[in-house]
Amino acid sequence: MNAPHLIYFADPMCSWCYGFSPVIEDIHRAFGRALPIRVVMGGLRPGTDTPMTDEAKAQVTGHWRHVHEATGLPFDEAVLDREGFLYDTDPAARAVVVVRREGEELAAGYLGRLQRAFYAENRDVTSAETLADLAAELGVDRERFLAQWDAEDAKMETWRDYAISQRAGVTGFPTLVAGPNAEGAFGVVTRGYAPSEPVVATLRDWISSIAA
Numbered sequence: 001m002n003a004p005h006l007i008y009f010a011d012p013m014c015s016w017c018y019g020f021s022p023v024i025e026d027i028h029r030a031f032g033r034a035l036p037i038r039v040v041m042g043g044l045r046p047g048t049d050t051p052m053t054d055e056a057k058a059q060v061t062g063h064w065r066h067v068h069e070a071t072g073l074p075f076d077e078a079v080l081d082r083e084g085f086l087y088d089t090d091p092a093a094r095a096v097v098v099v100r101r102e103g104e105e106l107a108a109g110y111l112g113r114l115q116r117a118f119y120a121e122n123r124d125v126t127s128a129e130t131l132a133d134l135a136a137e138l139g140v141d142r143e144r145f146l147a148q149w150d151a152e153d154a155k156m157e158t159w160r161d162y163a164i165s166q167r168a169g170v171t172g173f174p175t176l177v178a179g180p181n182a183e184g185a186f187g188v189v190t191r192g193y194a195p196s197e198p199v200v201a202t203l204r205d206w207i208s209s210i211a212a
Contacts, residue, residue, distance in 0.1 A: 002180070002209060003034045006203075009165050009175040010111060011044035012092035012125060015064050016060070016193045019071040020174040024108060026196040027203065028183040035203065040108050041172045043162030046090035054078060060087070064119070070193065076122040088126050091149075092118070094158040095131040098148045099140055110138055159172060178203065181210050 008024065010017040024037065052060075064075045080087075086088045092114050100107035113134050117123040120125075123130050128146060136142040148154055172192055176199070179186030189202055 003036075004178070004180070004207065005038060007177040007186070008108070009038045009042045009168070009170045009177070009178075010038050010039060010173050011042045011089050012033050012111055012114040013087065013089040013118060014042070014044050014173045015060075015067045015075075015119065017111075017174045018119045019067040019073060021088040021112045022071070022073075023116050023194070023196045023199055024044050024112065025199055027060075028105075028108070030176065030200050031207075032204065033105070035207070036104055037108050037187060039096060039100065039111055040164055041158055041161040042165045042170060042175075043093065043094040044089040045087055046093065046159075046162065048084070048086055048088040051084045052087055056087075062080075067193075074120045076120060079118060079122045079124070081143065083126060086126060089133060091128065093161070094154055095125075095135065095149055097143075097158045097161060098145060098154050099135055099138070101148070106138060106140075110140075113138065118131060130187060178206055180208075 020171050027035065027037065060080065061077045064077065067073065067168050095114065096107055096111050099110040114125050117130070117134055118125045125131060128149060131149065132142045135145045174193065175191050176189040177186050178189050181187070190199055
């Protein structure tokens with residue numbers, strides 16, 4: 001993309017990214033397709049192969065309560081109570097990458113849908129079947145999704161996203177970047193959660209500055 005756009009570094013199983021999802025929706029409402037958003041998967045906990053301990057669950061749900069206090073979004077902590085649950089963020093991130101092939105706007109919407117499913121609806125987004133069901137809700141062909149999701153190239157594409165995130169110096173999620181400006185540079189809009197009003201205001205000022 002050479003026109004002004006946003007790059008959103010996020011993870012479907014990042015609670016502060018879930019908290020930021022209404023902000024992404026507000027950006028869409030404010031600017032529509034005039035300011036496209038490209039989602040890049042950050043890689044929160046890809047490849048985790050150890051079931052969560054009670055201590056780990058308590059730590060994670062403590063973070064979730066902070067997000068709830070800041071945003072008012074609902075959480076269902078029972079999602080972590082599945083026997084042997086692996087907090088592996090790679091399956092859901094790969095699902096977003098596969099849906100992104102259908103379009104950036106659809107990928108951003110799917111990311112938000114995954115977050116609601118995991119945090120508010122007690123659905124296991126490490127499951128291929130759940131990921132496919134949620135993709136189908138947005139009109140993606142279920143069988144094609146499953147075939148692509150399980151393919152080696154999708155796995156490699158997802159890990160390339162993680163590498164892009166690292167090379168960009170992203171150290172936490174969500175991170176929102178805007179660009180290019182007149183000099184072709186990108187700048188950080190926010191590192192970490194921020195409410196809609198200041199984020200949208202910053203973007204309005206930025207768009208005005210590059211249009212002047």
